[in-house]
Amino acid sequence: MLSRIFFDHPRQLNETYFEHGQFAIRFAFKLLLAAIAATVHAVVPSLFERTASRIVADLYQKTHNRS
Numbered sequence: 001m002l003s004r005i006f007f008d009h010p011r012q013l014n015e016t017y018f019e020h021g022q023f024a025i026r027f028a029f030k031l032l033l034a035a036i037a038a039t040v041h042a043v044v045p046s047l048f049e050r051t052a053s054r055i056v057a058d059l060y061q062k063t064h065n066r067s
């Protein structure tokens with residue numbers, strides 16, 4: 001049961017538990033940066049006009065091309 005919860009998904013991606021965790025933490029950090037950029041853009045529209053969408057597109061490419 002614990003093996004399934006913690007290790008099956010990383011194995012499907014040919015990663016160790018820690019490699020997968022590192023990828024997920026980097027992903028979360030980039031999402032946080034996108035959220036901050038979008039928030040600043042909401043207040044000052046001339047700032048970070050494409051930053052959030054560029055980060056999201058980059059993250060999509062990185063996850064879409066994994067198997």
